Amino acid sequence: NTIVIATNNENKAIEFRNMFASKNINFKTLKDFPEIGAIKEDGNSFEENATIKAQAVHRMTNLPVLADDSGLQVHVINDEPGIYSARYAGDHDDSANNKKLLNKLSGKKNRSANFKTCLVLIKHDGKKLVVNGELNGTILEESRGDNGFGYDPLFYVPSMEKTLAQMNRTEKNKISHRGNAMKKLFNEFDNWWLN
Numbered sequence: 001n002t003i004v005i006a007t008n009n010e011n012k013a014i015e016f017r018n019m020f021a022s023k024n025i026n027f028k029t030l031k032d033f034p035e036i037g038a039i040k041e042d043g044n045s046f047e048e049n050a051t052i053k054a055q056a057v058h059r060m061t062n063l064p065v066l067a068d069d070s071g072l073q074v075h076v077i078n079d080e081p082g083i084y085s086a087r088y089a090g091d092h093d094d095s096a097n098n099k100k101l102l103n104k105l106s107g108k109k110n111r112s113a114n115f116k117t118c119l120v121l122i123k124h125d126g127k128k129l130v131v132n133g134e135l136n137g138t139i140l141e142e143s144r145g146d147n148g149f150g151y152d153p154l155f156y157v158p159s160m161e162k163t164l165a166q167m168n169r170t171e172k173n174k175i176s177h178r179g180n181a182m183k184k185l186f187n188e189f190d191n192w193w194l195n
């Protein structure tokens with residue numbers, strides 16, 4: 001029972017391993033397939049990009065693949081950074097991205113935002129399962145907390161009275177966009193996997 005997680009983002013991989021802990025599945029990531037180079041994510045939506053990643057890795061490995069495309073949407077700036085979240089400030093540099101976001105939001109009163117995740121799972125026979133997850137919150141004016149990755153230190157979750165970076169991994173996975181998408185995936189998984 002092997003699934004390849006089609007990601008180069010080690011933090012995503014850690015969250016997935018955690019969420020799948022109770023299932024009897026052996027995980028690999030792109031680290032285990034150095035021959036797979038960079039995959040060009042040139043889709044126009046989270047779902048298109050997740051599908052591009054999942055299909056590319058499935059083609060090259062012939063194994064079941066799980067791909068995640070995710071990002072932050074801040075409503076007052078037209079849902080930026082959206083599908084460009086990873087490289088908002090040019091490089092894949094979390095602190096530069098956060099800095100750019102704070103600059104863009106400087107003086108803005110309405111700081112509501114959401115995180116989105118689209119998960120695409122492809123099984124042996126090439127069939128595809130798509131689920132989405134979401135988390136609402138607001139963008140703070142400065143970072144809080146050291147856990148997590150990406151925009152976590154700026155993303156405040158009102159119901160928890162803390163940022164995602166102030167939560168431990170279990171707390172974050174319980175409420176996060178990625179955790180919510182995974183819950184949907186698990187609801188369908190056993191049935192779908194065997195069919």
Ligand code: ITT
Nearest residue numbers: 007008009068069070071072085086149150151152
């Ligand atoms: P892969 O494509 O290799 O999976 P990536 O990091 O490039 O890795 P995406 O293209 O999906 O992945 O970009 C997602 C970006 O959105 C990610 O780099 C973060 O900046 C942000 N992001 C996604 N989920 C997040 C989370 O749970 N917490 C904080 N930031 C997140």
